[in-house]
Each structure stands twice: as C-alpha cells, then as structure tokens.
Amino acid sequence: MTAPNAPADLPAPERLRTIVHAALDTKAEDVRVRHLERIADFADYFVIASGASERQVQAIADRIEERLRERGVRPLHVEGHAAGQWVLLDYGDLIAHVFLDDRRRHYGLERLWADAPDVTPDYLS
Numbered sequence: 001m002t003a004p005n006a007p008a009d010l011p012a013p014e015r016l017r018t019i020v021h022a023a024l025d026t027k028a029e030d031v032r033v034r035h036l037e038r039i040a041d042f043a044d045y046f047v048i049a050s051g052a053s054e055r056q057v058q059a060i061a062d063r064i065e066e067r068l069r070e071r072g073v074r075p076l077h078v079e080g081h082a083a084g085q086w087v088l089l090d091y092g093d094l095i096a097h098v099f100l101d102d103r104r105r106h107y108g109l110e111r112l113w114a115d116a117p118d119v120t121p122d123y124l125s
Helices: 012-025 054-070 101-107
Strands: 029-035 045-051 077-079 086-090 094-100
Touching (some): 012 054, 045 054
Parallel strands (some): 045 094
Antiparallel strands (some): 077 086
16 A cells, blocks of 8 residues: 555655654654554554644654654654644544654554554564
C-alpha cells in the first residue's frame, strides 16, 4: 500500500526513518515501529512514541510533521493535537501515534497489535 501523498522518490522505509529520528530528536521515549502489513488492511506500519508532557507530545508530533513536510510529504489527517494526550498522524500506509506516557499505557497499542512484528531496529540507523 502506498500513501497517495507520498512522493515516488521517498519510499516507506525512508519516511519511517524520518519519523523515528524526528521523534528521537525531540526526546520521545520508547519509540517503536510495528509492521502491520500482513495483519491489517488500513496501514502497513505504526510508529508509537511517548512524551512526558502534553507540550512534549505536541512538539514531537510537530517535528514529525515538519520533517516529512520538508521531504514533500503531508499527512492525510492529524487528530488530537490540541489536547496533546494522543496525537495521530495519518500518512496512509504509515501512522504515527504520539502518546502522553499514561495514555499509551492505558490504550496499549503494543498489546492490541502484539501480532505485528516490532521492526524498530531497522529504522534507527
């Protein structure tokens, strides 16, 4: 699945690496990449990250959006930014979730998508 707004010259692995590094640059905690392609039809990857405060969650989401925009990619939809507890950035084939730490534990996406392989190390370099 290819996002309709993704430039042909920026493949999913590069977009994922951009998301992961933007989150890490903003001091996101426990950044994880889950590969959903074989178990979901709405997205190929989730990126999940945590921030320590609402402001930090918003800053992480802003940095992700900014870094991808610099590379010509815009989200299809952004949700939750104003509240800063769970920001969802939908890029079609990949979705970034930035949580306030206690919201992440409460919703447990890693638990809900436990069958999706954790491929985080592939995107840290």
